[in-house]
Amino acid sequence: MEDPPPTPATPATPATPAFPGTSAPPAAPAGPAAPAGLTAPAAPTGSAATLHDVAREAGVSIATASRALNGSARNVRAENVARVRAAAAKLDYEPHLSAQAIAKGSTRTVALVVRDVADPYFSTIAAGVTQAATEAGLIVTMAVADGSPERELEIVRTLRGQRPRIIIVTGSRIEGTTTRDALIEELTQYRTAGGRVVLISQRDLPFGTVTIDDRGGSAALARALLARGYRRFAVFHAAPSLRTSRDRHEGFLSGLDGSGAPAPLAFETGFTRDGGHEAARRLVGRGMGDVEAVFAVNDVMAIGAMTAFREAGLIPGRDIGVAGFDDIAPAVDVLPALTSVAVPLREAGLTAMRLALSTDDPTAHHPLPAQVTLRSSTPHRPTP
Template sequence: MAVTLADVARRAGVSLATASRVLNGSARAVSDEMRARVTAAARELHYVPNAHAQALARAATQTVGVIVHDVSDPYFAEILRGIQRSAADAGRLMIVCNTFRDPQRELEYVHLLQKQRVEAIILAGSGLDDRAYCRSMTERLDSFASMGGRVAVIGRHNIAADAVVPDNVGGARALAHYLLDLGHRSFGIIDGPALLTTSRDRRSGFVQALQAGGITLPPDAIIPGDFTRDGGAQAAIRLLERFPSITAIFALNDVMAIGALAALRERGITVPDQMSIVGFDDIPIAADVTPALTTMRVPMSQLGSEALALALSAEDTLRTIHLPTEMIVRQSTAPPSAT
């Protein structure tokens, strides 16, 4: 079988991107030590460079591809704003791909962006806890890296790439402790899409904190949601039908929390007198709804700018940047009513 660039990278102990820079003629700088290891490995394995791959590597455009789950979601709009500002400063053009939360479409976009010879790809949507998807995505990204491309991800992904990760677990844990300190003891959760790592991290952080406080949440007090306003409204109604006595609801993102606020208002349930609601992200409108939403602030714009910096970096080792979250207390929370 023909020796591949991945074989050379493995023998040299470097990333595919580094091996590609050395052997495919990329203009990016590589240390003398790295260059010597790659060329020695190529010589030992009798590697013959792929002329087509070399041409693509040299012809890479100053363009960055960004793949998001839903461009209409304010969370992704803020991330894109951060990437756009940094891209303009770096003299890069940005291409935005919207997957509509379809994993197969996400895989197809990686292939299409590679064909467009983009310089880097940023996966801005949450990772998926799905082995088949992760295997397919790893293969696509390895192919992209073998031609000199760079990859960065936002959130926890089960793939090897530079990453910027917000503290979803710690933020959800802090929200639970805050509600417990207010005196709440009966809770409901409006969950996110099941396979998203963001959903799992925020849910688990909240549940762990409740357990530490001596509260066991019934499984059916966790209602599946889809990170949309209507999904949040429907989930809130289902929670009330199952557990009329709950006093606090945690929605895994602000958009669903705002939908829950609307559903409660239509049912004549006042917030926060009869029900406290908390969200996550602190999207711009969270401060303007009535009542203003208590939430956990994620530095969304910074997530985008940090991800672009990683994607454009010439660093050879994989890096993960952890960004803290910040609790923002507003008018949607209060101690539970005595009645």
């Protein structure tokens, strides 16, 4: 059910390419870069060929040159087309996109604002967006909000100056701030000006939205663990203001509903590896009780927890089941391999672009399924 050449259906391949070397003596590389002036870019001096040049070279008018190169509604005699093409090639002409944008009144740009490119979560989404954009002949410009709502607002504002066809924002997770309202206002403004906006992993906003089914995935995970014989759980979650964490937590609980399993212990901690580690230590410290498995609301927390358990003399997968969420690449390399739920990140990026390009209701919401992936960190429990 996947497109063959371009899109890897599952981002399962943990390949990590890398690169060539240096030209300095291997032993003594230069220091971390002399802090060159980081603020004042020099303006380009030389100049590129213009359509005017091409027209002159080809011995035709600018209008004809334009028509020949971009094939408008009007026709141009074959001979002239050839001459213009030749001239363009000779002069290495490349149309000035800004000029085109201004003449045509529209750009071929999609603006993508993410929270952090270095984060695999967002970079995978970005990959999906970029792929779809390229297929549609669009150029993507990217901005990083760094988790700051103010920065995000500022970005969207200046982005509007680019007059992109589409704005896609992923990573905003602010709840009910005035900054948030301003953002909505800004985006609405943009849309009434003819732009198209799509949000990723956002909810209940009057824009096109693609979401990932955190609740459903967690619920399914809970059911899968029940099926493997686990009944007594602990949940490691982050602050409830963190929407993702809350959704996954609640989803897990709802999956347990009606099973008769006791309410899980809940440990609030950081959304990071160290958070998971810390929560696990706390759990061990207070006595494991009869907890059979822990669900951490993301994989890095789960992995941190596994390490902590091991440090306490417990072997994950044998003495205690562990499950995470996200299905990040190392989940399969860790020992034991981590049960998790895979989220279709790239697919989310693709879908966002599709939504933006479609002519349908521009405020449609589009949920993407998350898929539970059972591994040896949660083996079947021996039936007593």
